[in-house]
């Protein structure tokens with residue numbers, strides 16, 4: 001029984017792409033992340049009923065990754081919130097909210113705290129105030145806190161792993177962390193050590209630099225976590 005949950009991003013650039021998605025390819029995946037930011041706001045809403053129907057037997061994390069945090073969509077606070085509210089009518093297992101970019105949406109959606117994965121992304125560096133940021137996010141008492149940061153040196157990777165371990169020991173299994181890029185790869189399969197709860201793995205293409213393939217992620221986690229007691 002694996003400890004770390006595997007999340008596979010689905011990145012559709014046209015609504016018609018959904019027809020070509022074979023759900024059998026996602027067998028044994030713990031969560032599907034719909035990286036909806038690869039579509040326009042209008043196409044997201046057009047596709048939503050079909051997407052949630054297709055993946056009705058999976059847990060879905062709905063993600064709108066904004067341009068500011070390495071994604072493709074840019075929405076006003078009002079439109080960001082409105083879109084999330086409409087998607088919530090399809091009852092996704094989780095929704096991603098970018099705490100430092102669209103934090104006000106969080107307070108409008110407090111009733112859905114158990115579905116919210118608060119996230120922070122830094123494609124430039126590991127900020128010196130990362131622990132402070134993580135603690136501030138944790139205080140919002142959502143389902144999970146997720147950070148993806150870019151290491152500049154090996155010590156950044158080891159520091160992130162230690163911070164994740166320390167916070168998990170203190171506050172429980174609520175943290176999802178990863179160091180991006182090739183340098184950060186170890187963080188994607190070291191959840192059994194650090195306590196990071198999820199890892200994002202690629203099926204067709206990476207949704208962020210340094211992701212391992214779904215096949216390799218399964219193989220490595222099966223090796224590293226197969227005899228872990230629950």
Ligand SMILES: O=C1C[C@@](O)(C(=O)O)C[C@@H](O)[C@@H]1O
Nearest residue numbers: 009063148178180200207208
């Ligand atoms: O936040 C994350 C983590 C991620 O950026 C990664 O580094 O694997 C991939 C994104 O799709 C996801 O929304």
